[in-house]
Amino acid sequence: MKITKGVVISEPGSTALEETGSWRTFRPEIRYEKCIRCMICWNYCPEPAIEKKPGEEYPVANQKLIKMPVPVINYQYCKGCGICVNECPTKAIDFVREEK
Amino acid sequence: MPMMMLKGNESTAYAAKLARVKVVPAYPITPSTVFPEKVSELIANGEMDAEFLPVESEHSALSAAIGAAATGVRTMTATASQGLAFMNEILYIASGMRLPIVMAIGNRALAAPVNIWADQQDTMMVRDSGWIHFYAETNQEALDLTIIAFKVSENENVLLPALMGMDAFVLTHTMEPVNVPEQKDVDAFLGEKEINYPVLDPSKPATFGAFVFPEHYMEFRYSQYIAMEHAKKVIDDAFEQFNKIFGRGYSKVSGFQVEDADILFITMGSMTGTARETVRKLREEGEKVGLVKITVFRPFPKDEIIEITKNAKVIAVVDRNISPGFAGAIFTEVAASFTNVKNRPKIIDFILGLGGRDIRVENYEEIYKRSKKAMRGKFEEVQWIDVDEESVKEVEGSL
Numbered sequence: 120m121k122i123t124k125g126v127v128i129s130e131p132g133s134t135a136l137e138e139t140g141s142w143r144t145f146r147p148e149i150r151y152e153k154c155i156r157c158m159i160c161w162n163y164c165p166e167p168a169i170e171k172k173p174g175e176e177y178p179v180a181n182q183k184l185i186k187m188p189v190p191v192i193n194y195q196y197c198k199g200c201g202i203c204v205n206e207c208p209t210k211a212i213d214f215v216r217e218e219k
Numbered sequence: 220m221p222m223m224m225l226k227g228n229e230s231t232a233y234a235a236k237l238a239r240v241k242v243v244p245a246y247p248i249t250p251s252t253v254f255p256e257k258v259s260e261l262i263a264n265g266e267m268d269a270e271f272l273p274v275e276s277e278h279s280a281l282s283a284a285i286g287a288a289a290t291g292v293r294t295m296t297a298t299a300s301q302g303l304a305f306m307n308e309i310l311y312i313a314s315g316m317r318l319p320i321v322m323a324i325g326n327r328a329l330a331a332p333v334n335i336w337a338d339q340q341d342t343m344m345v346r347d348s349g350w351i352h353f354y355a356e357t358n359q360e361a362l363d364l365t366i367i368a369f370k371v372s373e374n375e376n377v378l379l380p381a382l383m384g385m386d387a388f389v390l391t392h393t394m395e396p397v398n399v400p401e402q403k404d405v406d407a408f409l410g411e412k413e414i415n416y417p418v419l420d421p422s423k424p425a426t427f428g429a430f431v432f433p434e435h436y437m438e439f440r441y442s443q444y445i446a447m448e449h450a451k452k453v454i455d456d457a458f459e460q461f462n463k464i465f466g467r468g469y470s471k472v473s474g475f476q477v478e479d480a481d482i483l484f485i486t487m488g489s490m491t492g493t494a495r496e497t498v499r500k501l502r503e504e505g506e507k508v509g510l511v512k513i514t515v516f517r518p519f520p521k522d523e524i525i526e527i528t529k530n531a532k533v534i535a536v537v538d539r540n541i542s543p544g545f546a547g548a549i550f551t552e553v554a555a556s557f558t559n560v561k562n563r564p565k566i567i568d569f570i571l572g573l574g575g576r577d578i579r580v581e582n583y584e585e586i587y588k589r590s591k592k593a594m595r596g597k598f599e600e601v602q603w604i605d606v607d608e609e610s611v612k613e614v615e616g617s618l
Contacts, residue, residue: 120435122442124378125317127417128426137432 139166143199145214147192153211156187160203160212168197225397227390228253230358231297231323231383233397234365236267237405238321239412241292244272244283246302249335250325250387254297277302281309281320288318289427291418293369295320299387300327300341307345313380314349314443316428317416319372320380322350323365326488326539327387328574336575337386339488340540342516343548349443351381351450352516356491358395361385363467364514366405370457375415376449386489386539387575400465408464447518454515471520473512474527476502480509482590483531483564485524485553487513490537490578497583508587513549521556533565533590539572546570546601565593571604579605 120136149160156177161169174189192203204214225233232254235243245255261267270287274280280296288294298306303324313320328338342352353368355361361383368381385391417425431439454471462468476498477483486494491512501508511527513520528534538547545551550568557563569586572578582604589602 120431122435122438124416124442124446125427126315126429126431126439128429129417129423131424133426133429 138195139198140168140195143194143197143217145199145201146194146217147197147199147201147203148213148215149190149192150211150213151189153209154190155209155211156189157208158188158190159206159208161190163202163206165200165202166196166198168193168195169203221399222396223399224394225358225362225399226253226392226394227355227358227361227385228297228323228325228392229257230362230397231365231385232257232261233399234362235269235295236261237400237402238293238295238366238369238409239406240267240269240295242270242272242284242287242294243296244274244280244287244294245296246274246277246280246298248277248299248302250327250391251297251299251302251323253391254323277305278309281306281313281322284320284322285309285313285316285318286419288313288320289316289419291412291414291416293373293412294318295322295365297323297325299325300329300335303341303345304329307348310345310348310350310380312428315439317378317443317446318380319369319378321365321368321372322380322382323361324382324384325387325391326384334574335387337389337489338539338573338575339384339386339548340573342382342384343540343542345382346517346548349379349447350517351377351379351447351454353381353383354488354514354516355383355385355390356489356512356514358385358390358393358397359467360469360514361390362397362399363461363465363469366400366408367454367457367461367469369409370461371450371453373412373415374449374453375413377446377453378416379443379446379450384488389489398467404464408461451518451520454518469514470523471513471515472523472527473514474509475512476509477511477527477530478509479507479530481507481532481594482509482587483528483534484508484510484583484586485513485534485536485549486510487516487537487549488539490539490572493578493580494537494583497580497587500580501584501587506587516549516552519552519556521552524553524556525560528564531564533567533594535586535590536566536568537578537586538568538570539578541570541573550601565598567593567598568601569604570601571606576605
């Protein structure tokens, strides 16, 4: 943050400069081999610090290949609230203590 | 320059007019009510071109002042006592937002018990709010210091709000001859109000007084501290320039008969006149006594106090306020100023004149007598003058 007289912020989007990742005590880590790409974590993340990235092609029930998105955690902004850990239906997200 | 018979509150109203203040949000409270009355009268008469906002509370008055000052216009308000207490939250916002608002205060006691008379407790209560503090001895000073307050407050190295205190009734409601400056001279002194800080502008939206994390809050507080340090020199310069144009000299502290004085009174506000009279009287009797008047309380003129009192053996601080549990506020500041000074004088705090009790020559004579005794021996650090100790001890017990 730029120090100004009177705490004036004249450009929009300054919240992006506050890297809330420094608040974290626990760190969510996705184990992709268990992740079914359901995007429930992405949906629930309040920050939102889980980003939807384009993924590879996967076979679905009828053996057709379709492109599935992949959830990727942005640790610059993830505050470590653990909601994703709680919501993941396959328990694919570990919650590990931050080593600082 | 016309001489006018003005009350203190009218002096500050004329100062607002002469400073070409554009917005005056105010809520009436004794003893400051005459200020908004006079300002609205000046506006209604067409003598003053400004917007008067009759708001619903002091909290709103200063909030509106912040809004007005944030658009870049010269803004002034006035209050006292409970009104200032109600403004407290907004005082810190005004200084944190670095808005050059000027406020006239009719220094009045705080309740309970309810009391509307002279007492400096109210502005001492907001000592740490980041506002510059001026104190007037006379109605002339009230007018001059208000104009000077704008000059200092608006300086780009300062940009802090300023308050100008004058004792309730003794100044606010008492008529004195006041030399009201010519408009052109005040214009020359203050100049057009510069826009030297970011202002509210619909075409360029911005956040003012934003939310700040622990990573940055301290830096903003530090910059307020630096701005207040800058104010020290800016005030000196403004006093000098004012003297050049108007021929009335001011300084943060000013001495009277200090050179060879063993005992020095330190006073602030209207009580100074009586102290000066006492010094004259005691000098005639051959006593080595002098007087130091504080005109600027924030930034505190620490170096000036140490310098001007360097020959004194006893400093008798006169406090028209009390911090229960320690001492009066001016004593605290004066005593702290000497913390790292080797040969320091004895410093005694005298509490008197609370809630409008008159401060008389006899009181100063008593202070002098006690200080002289202290010069040679032990003394109590905090002493109450002109108080019915016996009645209080009957209720509270003795110490």
